[in-house]
Amino acid sequence: MLxxxxxxxxxxxxxxxxxxRRRREFLRDxxxxxxxxxxxxxxxxxxxxxxLKAAAPPGLTRTPPASWWEDKFENIAPAPSEEPFxxxxxLTPYQDVTRYNNFYEFGMxxxxxxxxxxxxxxxxxxxxxxxxxxxxxxxxxxxxxxxxDLEERVYRLRCVEAWSMVIPWIGFPLADMxxxxxxxxxxxxxxxxxxxxxxxxxxxxxxxxxxxxxxREGLRMDEAMNELTFMAVGLYGSFLPAQNGAPIRLVVPxxxxxxxxxSIVRMHFRETQPNTTWNDLQANEYGFYANVNxxxxxxxxxxxxxxxxxxxLFSRQIIPTRLFNGYEEQVAHMYQGMDLARYY
Amino acid sequence: xxxxxxxxxxxxxxxxxxxxxxSLLPLGWLVWRIAANDLGPDPAQELAIATGEWTLRFLLITxxxxxxxxxxxxxxxxxxxRMVGLFTLFYAAIHFFVWMSLLLAFRWFAIGEELVERPFIxxxxxxxxxxxxxxxxxxxxxxxxxxxxxxxxxxxIYPAAIFGVIHLAWILRTxxxxxxxxxxxxxxxxxxxxxxxxxxxx
Numbered sequence: 001m002l003x004x005x006x007x008x009x010x011x012x013x014x015x016x017x018x019x020x021r022r023r024r025e026f027l028r029d030x031x032x033x034x035x036x037x038x039x040x041x042x043x044x045x046x047x048x049x050x051x052l053k054a055a056a057p058p059g060l061t062r063t064p065p066a067s068w069w070e071d072k073f074e075n076i077a078p079a080p081s082e083e084p085f086x087x088x089x090x091l092t093p094y095q096d097v098t099r100y101n102n103f104y105e106f107g108m109x110x111x112x113x114x115x116x117x118x119x120x121x122x123x124x125x126x127x128x129x130x131x132x133x134x135x136x137x138x139x140x141x142x143x144x145x146x147x148x149d150l151e152e153r154v155y156r157l158r159c160v161e162a163w164s165m166v167i168p169w170i171g172f173p174l175a176d177m178x179x180x181x182x183x184x185x186x187x188x189x190x191x192x193x194x195x196x197x198x199x200x201x202x203x204x205x206x207x208x209x210x211x212x213x214x215x216r217e218g219l220r221m222d223e224a225m226n227e228l229t230f231m232a233v234g235l236y237g238s239f240l241p242a243q244n245g246a247p248i249r250l251v252v253p254x255x256x257x258x259x260x261x262x263s264i265v266r267m268h269f270r271e272t273q274p275n276t277t278w279n280d281l282q283a284n285e286y287g288f289y290a291n292v293n294x295x296x297x298x299x300x301x302x303x304x305x306x307x308x309x310x311x312x313l314f315s316r317q318i319i320p321t322r323l324f325n326g327y328e329e330q331v332a333h334m335y336q337g338m339d340l341a342r343y344y
Numbered sequence: 345x346x347x348x349x350x351x352x353x354x355x356x357x358x359x360x361x362x363x364x365x366x367s368l369l370p371l372g373w374l375v376w377r378i379a380a381n382d383l384g385p386d387p388a389q390e391l392a393i394a395t396g397e398w399t400l401r402f403l404l405i406t407x408x409x410x411x412x413x414x415x416x417x418x419x420x421x422x423x424x425x426r427m428v429g430l431f432t433l434f435y436a437a438i439h440f441f442v443w444m445s446l447l448l449a450f451r452w453f454a455i456g457e458e459l460v461e462r463p464f465i466x467x468x469x470x471x472x473x474x475x476x477x478x479x480x481x482x483x484x485x486x487x488x489x490x491x492x493x494x495x496x497x498x499x500x501i502y503p504a505a506i507f508g509v510i511h512l513a514w515i516l517r518t519x520x521x522x523x524x525x526x527x528x529x530x531x532x533x534x535x536x537x538x539x540x541x542x543x544x545x546x
Contacts (some may be wrong), residue, residue: 096385108519110384163386208521281518300462300515302454307447310385313378318449 051078052152053086054168056094056236064239065247066123068142073234076170077151084228084330086154089308092165094236096310101243102159103262104211105194105201112203113243119200120242122263127248131191131269134182141247145233147180148172152237153230153251158292158325160256164306169251170234175225183221183269191218191274192250193266211277217261218274218288219252222334228253228327254327256290287344291335292325296344356420363424367431370398371438388446395439396468400508400526402432407505407533414540426482429501433479436472464514471507474500505530 056062064070079086103113106120125141150170158164178190194215198204204213223229230251233240240246245262252259258278268274278286285299294304308317324331335343374394377383383390406429413421448455458465478498481487487494509530513523 092385100385104518108516108521110386163389203519206519206521208524209519211518300464302458304454305449307386307388311387312381313383313387313391313446316388316446316449 052076052168052237053079053154054091054094054152054236056238060094060098061237062239062241065125066142069239072145072150073170073237073239075149076234076237077149079152079154079168084327087156087166087326089156089166091154091168092309097165097167097235098241098243100309102161102257103203103243103245104209105196105203105213105215106243107203107206114241116202117200117242120246121197121200122242122247125247125265127264128266129181129269130266132184132187132271133269134184135180144177144248145172148176150233155228155230155251155253156325157251157253157257157260158306158321160258160286160290160298160303162301162303162306162321163309164319164321165309168236169230169232170237171230171232171248171251173227174229174231174250175227177231178224181269186271187269188221189218189270189273190221190224191216191266191268191270192261192264193268194261195263195265210281212280214265215261215277216274217250217259217276219259220273220334223252223331226331226334228330254292254324254331256286256292258286259290289335289340289343291331291340291344292321293323293340293344294321295323296341356423359420360424360427363427367402367428370394370435388442391442392439392447395435395442396512399432399435399439400512402428402435403501403505403508404526404529404533406432407501407530411533411536430479430482433475436475440469440472464511467507467514468511471504471511474504474507478504502534505534 064073099114100110101113102110103117106113106116126138127141127144128138130136150172152168152170154166154168156164157167183190196204196214203209219229230253231248232245232251233248235244240249242263245260245264248264249262250260250264273288276286276288278290279288292303297303303321305318306321308319311317322328374391378387378391406425409421409425409428413419444450444455448458459469460466478501481490481494481497490497509523509527512526513520516523
């Protein structure tokens with residue numbers, strides 16, 4: 001069995017972060033030297049694979065949450081060059097992807113998640129797998145990731161607030177992960193939960209927040225097993241920053257962004273449709289399905305166009321929103337015969 | 345202004361220019377942020393939020409001037425009331441223009457639909473219409489011509505402020521902190537007026 005219990009990892013096996021920082025500084029310095037001498041500057045980025053479609057700016061790459069992450073990120077299969085796992089649309093720059101976030105556990109402003117998440121703890125991390133599966137348990141993240149080769153995927157992300165981005169994720173298909181836990185025939189939905197870390201998450205402590213933490217999301221099993229559905233552990237070839245849902249998050253590109261739950265600590269397989277945070281808060285505004293659909297407006301704003309970020313005031317990209325965010329071919333069959341205006 | 349009061353107290357001559365300049369500071373700050381490219385990846389949204397918040401702040405400042413005069417006994421507060429009120433309209437107009445131009449790209453049909461179908465937008469728009477009416481009737485000549493009706497009309501500032509706070513509360517998604525803050529200040533300002541009215545007539 002591939003899966004180890006968290007206790008199998010000795011603290012001594014974990015390299016202190018400072019050591020890793022030194023290593024990265026060394027790499028960066030040598031990169032500067034190489035570039036300065038005009039000697040194969042591409043070598044400097046060899047560490048994370050030259051063939052990736054996108055790499056984080058060298059000065060901004062993340063420190064790995066624990067030592068074993070570094071090895072995991074050494075061999076990442078680059079995204080192919082055609083849809084649906086890739087789009088040729090311009091990437092949203094790393095700075096914007098990591099500084100413009102909705103992660104209400106850290107605060108309401110788009111800049112709160114990046115500004116107020118520095119204390120967030122992502123190691124050790126484990127995920128509880130429960131419900132209708134043959135192999136329930138609490139698994140250390142290292143064991144969860146072990147059998148999966150990481151790959152890159154460039155997806156559109158459409159937020160329900162009518163802005164959108166194009167992001168190069170690093171991760172693996174959710175379907176591959178789910179198969180390992182052997183869901184039973186009664187598993188018709190999977191429910192996800194975000195961690196609650198009150199000490200490091202100021203948004204949770206706000207007395208005026210109306211969210212019933214933890215944040216919860218869910219998918220129907222066929223949605224979870226769809227080839228597009230992705231578990232991301234990185235972006236731009238580097239480890240996920242806290243504000244983007246470190247250490248592991250869901251990415252469901254044909255649904256509004258709030259379905260792509262961050263910092264997951266629990267997956268529960270069940271027979272009935274789970275309650276989900278936004279649906280509980282405002283059922284008339286946020287459906288369980290939340291498929292991107294330009295014809296079904298949010299009660300408080302339109303969904304027929306989107307602001308592709310980043311924008312400047314003088315070059316604003318307001319583009320038409322596409323049904324299923326442009327992934328119709330891969331997903332429309334799952335909703336055949338469903339009234340999408342009713343099951344929004 | 346060269347009234348007897350300002351001749352007697354030279355500081356008063358500077359009052360209006362000072363308040364006028366101060367009221368332009370938020371706009372200056374926004375223009376600077378535009379020039380410095382400091383509005384983040386979604387500047388249209390950021391500008392809409394910032395101008396909306398400043399409208400509400402100016403509205404609350406306008407409403408606080410009369411109580412401040414009454415509590416402090418200093419007439420200066422009311423001397424600048426019309427100017428601060430007009431700045432409220434000024435920021436509201438920018439807010440509305442940013443929404444129409446940057447967020448809806450002058451798609452007139454969509455704008456019309458939004459005004460009618462989204463209650464929180466209708467609410468904000470109603471508030472704007474009131475501010476426009478108050479702005480148009482703000483010159484001294486209008487005050488004289490309208491007589492008693494002027495005061496009646498200008499009481500609409502209260503619903504305008506209430507609509508403004510509801511407009512904000514309605515657009516917030518998960519944390520009502522801001523709406524609670526502005527709502528409490530408004531409740532305090534309206535509550536003061538009610539209290540004064542009752543204690544006066546009793």
